[in-house]
Amino acid sequence: MTTMKKKPEDLRSSRWFGPDDLRSFGHRSRMMQMGYWTEEMAGRPIIGIINTWSDLNPCHAHFRQRVDDVKRGVLQGGGFPVELPALSLSESNVKPTTMLYRNLLAMDAEELIRSHPVDGVVLMGGCDKTTPALLLGATSANLPAIFVPAGPMLRGNWKGRTLGSGSDAWKYWDERRAGNITDEDWQGLEGGIARSYGTCMTMGTASTMTGIVEAVGMCLPGASSIPAADANHIRMASAAGRRVVDMVWEDLKPSDIQTREAFENGIAIAMAMGCSTNAIIHLIAMARRAGADIGLDDFDKASRVVPVIANIRPSGEKYLMEDFFYAGGMRALMRTLGSHFHLDCVTVTGLTVGENIEGAEVHDDDVIRPLDNPIYSEGALAVLKGNIAPEGCVIKPSACEERFLRHTGPALVFDDYPSMKAVIDSDDLDVTADHVLILRNAGPLGGPGMPEWGMLPIPRKLVKQGVRDMVRISDARMSGTSYGACILHVSPESFVGGPLGLVRTGDLITLDIAARSIHLEVDDAELASRKAAWQAPEPRYERGYGWMFSRHIKQAHEGCDFDFLETQFGRPVDEPVIY
Structure with missing residues (x-):
């Protein structure tokens, strides 16, 4: 039974429609x-x-x-x-x-x-x-x-196979890039993945x-x-x-x-x-x-x-x-x-x-596993910190290859998404499966808006060799349907001077998921020198909503809210005055 704390005359809407005055008329x-x-x-x-x-x-x-x-x-x-x-x-x-x-x-x-x-x-x-x-x-x-x-x-369906939105799009796109499925197959997937x-x-x-x-x-x-x-x-x-x-x-x-x-x-x-x-x-x-x-x-x-x-x-x-x-x-x-x-x-x-x-039941314990038979023994996400991400970054270890839970590899750096896209399918790209792909200037301000670019494509030359995962680091996000050893939300972002902006191709990067650490193997003096030479990029917007966004958006580790919308910012708004 409903506990009545309000009476009809207490309703907020009654202030618009209840009074016998000209405004309510x-x-x-x-x-x-x-x-x-x-x-x-x-x-x-x-x-x-x-x-x-x-x-x-x-x-x-x-x-x-x-x-x-x-x-x-x-x-x-x-x-x-x-x-x-x-x-x-x-x-x-x-x-x-x-x-x-x-x-x-x-x-x-x-x-x-x-x-x-x-x-x-x-x-x-x-x-x-x-x-x-x-x-x-x-x-x-x-x-x-x-x-x-x-x-x-x-659920999606193609040739009797169950398809999952997003996840299977990435999977079969790599198969197409590798030459393993036809254009006709791709069109069939396109029509069957979202039904x-x-x-x-x-x-x-x-x-x-x-x-x-x-x-x-x-x-x-x-x-x-x-x-x-x-x-x-x-x-x-x-x-x-x-x-x-x-x-x-x-x-x-x-x-x-x-x-x-x-x-x-x-x-x-x-x-x-x-x-x-x-x-x-x-x-x-x-x-x-x-x-x-x-x-x-x-x-x-x-x-x-x-x-x-x-x-x-x-x-x-x-x-x-x-x-x-x-x-x-x-x-x-x-x-x-x-x-x-x-x-x-x-x-x-x-x-x-x-x-x-109370009374809820599991009807298939392979879909919803008991606590003693998990898909992954720890939670879905891990938060890493280190000199490349002093305010933290995120990885989804439950969705990446086990060999990348502890890894050291040389960086291959891209300053923006277009420059990465321009070369990622080149057979001449100097890259191995041990490389760490870096995408920067893709965060809240740099993107702008922190696009879902964090699942960088595997270089096509490696896809053809059978490689389906490698370490990728960015200040971007990725789709929740994505998978792989993608380290995301690096904070502070490179666009505002974060350390990700100081990485150079060839630098060694070490990640250790169990230790929750990520480290750029460059000494502090060299990083300080690079920081002194860093120049802030031009603002993305000069007018409109984008201008407001650029001046008030907070960093990823703070939730990317606008500073003026957070609870502690200024006096709470009063109810509107009814004239």
């Missing part, structure tokens, strides 16, 4: 202009549905219809639904990178909530950056909020982030793993609409849910899932926006004790998100990890994590 008459009776809104929570649908976002193609299911639930719950379209960030169609615009969507969501007469919100997202962006905005606005994840697409609406069905950034949102407590139990094309997804959407109405009456806000312990739950589930490396940047930003000081050390601490037990590509061997759902989904994974969880954290249901996962 204008609000009511304009609602009537759209065909609504004022009685439809009177005394009922108005629920904003922030929808990130667009014709260029295949992950959210079903949101045009799914918003009607959310509205149905809101009406059933006794609320009044209003759709608020927001910036749609399609990972596959936005250049140079959606990461450039994550904070713009966060601002969009926050101001939509703050400026409109809504009492609570449903956040409709799922494609990589939309999930953290919507949560960032809703956290700062701090009205009752619930997240509706887009859900993963159906329905929904997000990547591998454990990429999309499923990583929606899983984290569930672990943090901001969506309904089990919601994050439901395939987008499954009828359960429709029912989940309407259930979220019903639930958010009760959350308004209960005054259950993000600040009540998103505690430090809740974010520690998010980190634990990320490690167990075999998560995307992008999880680190987004979760740090989300936690700090909520006032929880989460950092790289929290991830590294968890990685040493929480094993990878979700057998999903790319860390896993063969399974995809559809299999994960059939095996019991997120509730089953969370229950298996129970000893690593704060079970008393409250969630959007009004119940605790422990209550939400």
